[in-house]
Amino acid sequence: MSTTTTEESLGTRIEQALRHRFSERSAAAERYGSEFAGLWQAAEEHALGGKLIRPRLLLDLARALAPAPLTADEMRSAIDVAAHVELLHFAFLLHDDVIDGDLMRRRRPNLIGALVAGRPAGPTEPALHWARSSAILLGDLLLSSAVLGFARAGVTDEARERLLGLLEETIFETVAGEHADVALSDGIITPDLRTILSTSAYKTATYSFVLPLRAAAVLVGSSTAAEDHLAVIGRHLGLAYQLQDDLLSVFGDPEEHGKDPFSDLREGKETAIIAYARMTSQWDGIELHFGRADLSPTDGAAARDRLRECGSESFVRGLVREHLESADAALREAEGAGLLPATAGDAIRALASRVGGRSR
Amino acid sequence: MSTTTTEESLGTRIEQALRHRFSERSAAAERYGSEFAGLWQAAEEHALGGKLIRPRLLLDLARALAPAPLTADEMRSAIDVAAHVELLHFAFLLHDDVIDGDLMRRRRPNLIGALVAGRPAGPTEPALHWARSSAILLGDLLLSSAVLGFARAGVTDEARERLLGLLEETIFETVAGEHADVALSDGIITPDLRTILSTSAYKTATYSFVLPLRAAAVLVGSSTAAEDHLAVIGRHLGLAYQLQDDLLSVFGDPEEHGKDPFSDLREGKETAIIAYARMTSQWDGIELHFGRADLSPTDGAAARDRLRECGSESFVRGLVREHLESADAALREAEGAGLLPATAGDAIRALASRVGGRSR
Numbered sequence: 001m002s003t004t005t006t007e008e009s010l011g012t013r014i015e016q017a018l019r020h021r022f023s024e025r026s027a028a029a030e031r032y033g034s035e036f037a038g039l040w041q042a043a044e045e046h047a048l049g050g051k052l053i054r055p056r057l058l059l060d061l062a063r064a065l066a067p068a069p070l071t072a073d074e075m076r077s078a079i080d081v082a083a084h085v086e087l088l089h090f091a092f093l094l095h096d097d098v099i100d101g102d103l104m105r106r107r108r109p110n111l112i113g114a115l116v117a118g119r120p121a122g123p124t125e126p127a128l129h130w131a132r133s134s135a136i137l138l139g140d141l142l143l144s145s146a147v148l149g150f151a152r153a154g155v156t157d158e159a160r161e162r163l164l165g166l167l168e169e170t171i172f173e174t175v176a177g178e179h180a181d182v183a184l185s186d187g188i189i190t191p192d193l194r195t196i197l198s199t200s201a202y203k204t205a206t207y208s209f210v211l212p213l214r215a216a217a218v219l220v221g222s223s224t225a226a227e228d229h230l231a232v233i234g235r236h237l238g239l240a241y242q243l244q245d246d247l248l249s250v251f252g253d254p255e256e257h258g259k260d261p262f263s264d265l266r267e268g269k270e271t272a273i274i275a276y277a278r279m280t281s282q283w284d285g286i287e288l289h290f291g292r293a294d295l296s297p298t299d300g301a302a303a304r305d306r307l308r309e310c311g312s313e314s315f316v317r318g319l320v321r322e323h324l325e326s327a328d329a330a331l332r333e334a335e336g337a338g339l340l341p342a343t344a345g346d347a348i349r350a351l352a353s354r355v356g357g358r359s360r
Numbered sequence: 361m362s363t364t365t366t367e368e369s370l371g372t373r374i375e376q377a378l379r380h381r382f383s384e385r386s387a388a389a390e391r392y393g394s395e396f397a398g399l400w401q402a403a404e405e406h407a408l409g410g411k412l413i414r415p416r417l418l419l420d421l422a423r424a425l426a427p428a429p430l431t432a433d434e435m436r437s438a439i440d441v442a443a444h445v446e447l448l449h450f451a452f453l454l455h456d457d458v459i460d461g462d463l464m465r466r467r468r469p470n471l472i473g474a475l476v477a478g479r480p481a482g483p484t485e486p487a488l489h490w491a492r493s494s495a496i497l498l499g500d501l502l503l504s505s506a507v508l509g510f511a512r513a514g515v516t517d518e519a520r521e522r523l524l525g526l527l528e529e530t531i532f533e534t535v536a537g538e539h540a541d542v543a544l545s546d547g548i549i550t551p552d553l554r555t556i557l558s559t560s561a562y563k564t565a566t567y568s569f570v571l572p573l574r575a576a577a578v579l580v581g582s583s584t585a586a587e588d589h590l591a592v593i594g595r596h597l598g599l600a601y602q603l604q605d606d607l608l609s610v611f612g613d614p615e616e617h618g619k620d621p622f623s624d625l626r627e628g629k630e631t632a633i634i635a636y637a638r639m640t641s642q643w644d645g646i647e648l649h650f651g652r653a654d655l656s657p658t659d660g661a662a663a664r665d666r667l668r669e670c671g672s673e674s675f676v677r678g679l680v681r682e683h684l685e686s687a688d689a690a691l692r693e694a695e696g697a698g699l700l701p702a703t704a705g706d707a708i709r710a711l712a713s714r715v716g717g718r719s720r
Contacts, residue, residue, distance in 0.1 A: 033540060095496055095500060133539075143503060148511075167504075178497055180395070183490070186486040
């Protein structure tokens with residue numbers, strides 16, 4: 001029971017740190033007029049209330065990796081860095097939604113959708129332009145806030161240098177992944193399996209898994225060898241997570257995962273499932289339905305059945321298993337070399353089991 | 361002659377610092393595929409070759425404010441910070457061009473236009489989407505690079521804290537100004553003169569004038585009182601510069617300023633010239649031509665003549681004069697209080713005279 005209480009209070013402390021940051025920015029925004037202040041209020045509503053997966057992961061690992069319980073000061077610094085990882089995530093989501101032209105996320109209006117809905121004349125061209133431009137600009141502010149947060153972390157000079165280098169690599173690789181993702185969707189590069197997998201790893205695994213694990217290692221003063229192993233583990237777990245996400249959104253229960261069923265098919269999203277299907281004789285039948293905005297539930301179900309029959313589902317399930325096994329192998333190697341304390345192994349195994357077993 | 365040589369060699373050193381940064385990023389981009397590496401090469405071409413107004417201003421003032429000639433190390437740090445101010449500028453330009461839907465800048469294709477021109481099928485929707493998304497993503501990288509550059513400046517901890525605070529304020533205010541500018545162009549807020557002037561100050565003066573002047577003060581260890589006066593001076597000079605820019609683009613010689621004549625009128629740009637004209641009885645005749653993409657040279661010339669007749673031109677020339685006078689008053693106050701060395705006064709007066717007398 002005590003673990004649960006601590007988990008909950010950690011979540012609360014991350015939320016408090018984020019709320020504090022947003023309130024302070026909303027107040028500073030007041031002097032630039034009500035529209036700009038309103039943007040910050042909308043941002044606060046949309047950025048909070050999430051599952052805080054990334055900052056929780058960071059704090060969870062920091063506690064598990066630390067040779068001794070974190071002091072109050074160390075915990076405060078870790079929560080601060082973790083909150084800035086969440087700001088980075090929100091900045092990426094905003095620009096991603098602009099690029100994808102999305103007005104919804106998980107069946108609710110995203111920030112852009114909410115800003116459009118707030119305009120009296122409804123979704124006119126100027127209202128859409130206003131909402132998307134606002135999202136670009138807010139993303140810029142959150143991105144720079146995230147970097148500033150790392151630059152001001154209450155840690156030693158050496159740790160700050162490592163954190164800044166890590167953040168620089170992370171942003172560079174995430175943007176490279178997003179850029180490749182746009183190239184895929186605009187037909188600029190070929191959607192082969194290898195490209196799709198590396199794009200996923202760069203775009204999502206790097207900042208969602210590798211960054212929290214490595215940042216935790218830096219914060220508690222782990223060796224660079226331990227950090228390197230955590231990078232490999234994070235990359236495999238992040239890929240497994242993303243592939244699970246792809247599987248759930250096509251084959252999962254929409255009541256559980258909360259997305260529109262068939263939305264990936266409707267949007268023509270280039271996933272590992274699709275890349276595999278392209279190489280099979282069933283592709284012609286699937287392609288008919290792929291990327292059709294008007295895909296009916298019946299046709300969606302037919303396409304899904306064909307994706308199962310052609311072997312895509314079990315191929316991707318196999319990939320998830322492989323990445324979980326590779327993460328486990330890297331973990332055992334690190335343990336064998338005495339790089340990680342037993343508590344860290346436990347935390348990573350618990351994480352891997354959540355990634356492998358999730359249904360939403 | 362020696363001054364000229366030094367100015368030239370400073371320009372060269374800023375260019376070298378920028379070129380070094382871009383080459384290093386282009387090399388890092390290679391492993392993410394040729395499209396991403398190509399984006400960096402295009403970025404280098406577009407970011408270099410400019411007039412480097414902001415970094416030059418920073419270095420000019422740093423030398424003029426310093427109590428003793430800068431050491432080689434101090435100069436290196438100043439050039440590094442100055443180069444990151446230029447990266448920030450380029451990041452803002454990229455997102456500005458995305459928001460405005462522009463494919464050209466100063467009669468040449470901007471980065472977006474160049475990326476579109478590079479697509480075999482020409483300016484199709486996917487090509488435009490690709491180019492704009494690329495510009496959003498590259499802007500994100502340059503923005504975070506600018507913050508990282510400030511965070512890693514080779515200065516004392518205290519100076520770095522001041523530089524980071526200054527950069528945070530600058531980005532926040534510039535984005536607030538850009539946000540208000542979008543609100544003006546989308547008809548969300550009323551284009552009254554007061555709003556237009558504060559929007560200009562926030563959007564342009566803050567990062568183009570206030571940031572270089574204040575950063576120079578921090579780099580050479582000037583007092584915060586000196587920095588505060590430089591902020592006021594920078595704001596007035598920046599506004600004078602922007603108002604001159606508005607005047608030139610409507611009333612100036614296109615051969616000299618290098619922009620399309622009447623482009624501001626064609627785009628319906630809300631400037632101080634227009635805000636004044638709106639309050640006169642001539643507005644109805646001007647409004648006919650305002651914001652018309654198909655504005656002919658004859659109609660453009662007619663609108664320009666009316667803007668002159670209604671008193672807008674002389675009103676805005678008066679504003680330029682007032683801001684130059686206010687800058688001068690703040691400078692004299694700082695000198696009277698012994699806050700600035702004589703060399704700084706000379707440098708600022710030379711700058712003010714360039715702002716007041718420019719024709720392009």
